[in-house]
Structure formats: C-alpha cells, structure tokens
Amino acid sequence: MKKRFLGIRDVVTIAIFTAAIMIIGSALSKVFGVLSFLTAGGAILVSGAIISFLTAPLFLLMVLKVGKHGAIFLHSILYGFIFLLAGLPHMVIFYALVGLIGEVMMMPRGNGYHNVFRAGLACSVFLSVKALHPAAILWIIGNYNPQGVHGYTAAQITKMMDIYFNPITVALIFVLTFAGSAVGSWAGAKILRKHFVKSGILQINE
C-alpha cells in the first residue's frame, strides 16, 4: 500500500529537485541581475517569467513523482531555509505562506497530485507568487531602512522604491511569471508524457 505521508524517498526527491531548481534559478538571477543594471531594473520584469519557464518542468516532475500532499509545502519551506542561510530569516514566513497556497491548489477532491493539469496550475500559481520574493525583500528592507543608501535623500530612495515596488510592477511580474510558468508546465507535461510516462517512470492522470 502506498504511504499517505512523505516517506524518505519522497523527502530525498524533493530535496534534490529543490537544489536543482535553486541552482538554475540563482544562476539565471545572476544573469538578470547584471542585465537589470544595464536596463535600469527592466530585466526584473521578465526574469521571473523566464526562470519559471525553465524550472516549471522540474517542478512538475517533482510534484507528480512524489504524488503526496506536503510536497509543495516542503519544497517551499526548503527554499525559505536556504534564504535563511543567505541572511533572510523573514523569507521562511513568506515561503511557508507560498507553500500553503501551492498546497491549497492541490486540495480539491480527486487525485490532484497525479493530475497533470492540476499540478501544472498549482505550479503556475506557486511559481508566480514565488517570483514576488524580490519585491518582498525590497519591502522588508524598505520598511526597516528607508534611508539606508549612503548619499541619497529619503525622497530619492522613495522614488527608487516606487519604481521597483509598486502595485503595477508587482502585478506585471505576477502576470508575466504566470504566463511563463504556464507555458513551462505545458512544455514540461509534453516532455514527461514523451519520455517518462511512456517508459513507466511516472504515472499521471490526464
């Protein structure tokens, strides 16, 4: 009988996929970080969409392979813990909330964790909310230290914060990331059907 709760195999699978997703995400973030210098922050708008597009297939495989409640939450909490190591303990709370949103997406009756459409939708919503983490970081720093940048007036900092953290920018990041991760999930589902379902590595419900 299949266990209801996460077993050791599930935990290791989630941890390994989290590390791989994090590596891809952080490598691309560095590239977009450099590009954002050159585009005065413009690259930030599309970075979430591109990163989500590339990591959505891995996320989808992780969710479908584990196929149990708690997978998205554990993945998210792990992300939060890795941010804690980077000096952002507040992000554990943010990621716990994002993980809960992802789990809620898989809650409705039916075998959601094996349903490729449900998993793809949860993946898109989860990755879109997750993509708001730079805004969350800016919000935390902005609230704690509004005149932190040496040599600038509070008005200048407010202006910069208005550019990088306003409802339109955040909404745009959310929508673009949702589109990117939805396309990524669709592409991921295609790859999974072609290579993993056919060979029997993965079982999914259409």
Next chain:
Amino acid sequence: MSKPLILDPRTKFSVVLIIGFLIFGSSVTQLLFLFVVMGIYGFLNGVRKSLPIYVLFLLLYFLSDYLASETRNILFVSIAFFSYFIVCFLPALLAGEVLVRTPAGQLMSALGRWHFPKTMIIAFAVSLRFIPIAGLEIRSIHEVMKQRGVAFFSRTGWLHPWRTFEYALVPLMIRLLKISDELTASAVTRGVEAPIRRTSVHVIKFRSCDYVVILLVLALAFFLLMTR
C-alpha cells in the same frame, strides 16, 4: 595557517539568525562594522578563499555610490541601489557560509538536538549537500551537448530552441531521479527510517568557544541596537 575554530552547528545557526535580523535597519557604517566582525568570524571558521569576493562587492558599492553622487546618472544610481542591497546581505552571507561548510552529519545531529522534525532535517541536509553536485551535473550535461553540437549557444541551439530545451532537460531529470534513488538507498541502509533516536559519531556539545561567540554576538547586537 591556523586551524579553523570548532563550533557547535547550533552556535553557527544562532549567529545566522541574529545577524539576519541585525542587518535590517542598520546604517551603512553599522553594516560595515558588521561586515568586519563577520569577516573575522568567517576567517576564523575557515572561510578564507571567498573573502576577497565579498570585499570586491563592497568596493563595487563604494565605487558606484561615488559615481552616482558625482554624476547623478540613472545607471550608476541603479547599480548603487542594487549593490547596496547586496552589501546589506554580506554580513549574513558570511555567517551563512560558515554554516553551509558544516558536515551534513554534524548539522543533522545538532538540529536533532533542537527537536527539528526529522523530515525537515533530512531534506535540509540533502539539499545543502546537493547544491554543488547539481551545478556539476548541469555543467557535465552542457559539456556533452557542446561535444554533440547542440549546446545552448550553438547554431543548432539558436535554430531549434525547443529541441535544445529537451536535450538539456531530459538528461537532467533522469539524473536527478537516479541520484534520488541512490541517495534513498544509501539513507535507508544507514537506518534513517529507524524509529529510535539517531546517534552520531560527531560530539555535539557547547564548548567554551561557543559561549564566547554567542556572548560576543549578543553584545554586538545590543551595541548596534542601542546606537540606532
């Protein structure tokens, strides 16, 4: 070169938490002070090769800040603004690097003493250990793609992006599943599923240097909070 300090992982974890909260609301002078203290802490704990990179980030901030205040150019202002955020995290990143260097077994035993859920401890230890390996796996897949002429920035890569995406992703997915199977087998063999309390060859206890480090960090936190 002197040997690194031997600290309890719980001390390292506490330092990350305290510094993580301290960096918020600190002025640039306070951040610099924190950076110097964490630089010494990192150096004593064996973080020596990456210290110059942290210093380089600091210099980038000062340079862009100077250029931004002199020229008022939006590009320099943006660079200064972003590099300020990086500088904000440098002390915490240094503290984090000390914790990341802790052997996985030692970290698991120490977190077990704090009654962390077993699932969380295993997942955290595995993902921390796997981060550098994941980088190597991705690089080795890219090397093979280059040899076969289907790398991301090759002619085929530009002409057939979907195929390149598939060629990169499928081996990575299969590798990740294979590694997770191997690691699970290894963990089960070591009795990770046993319902009894896990023992460890690592001696997990607070030594005098742990008390000194915690006292110094608390004194630093008190000093910085009082001077705000």
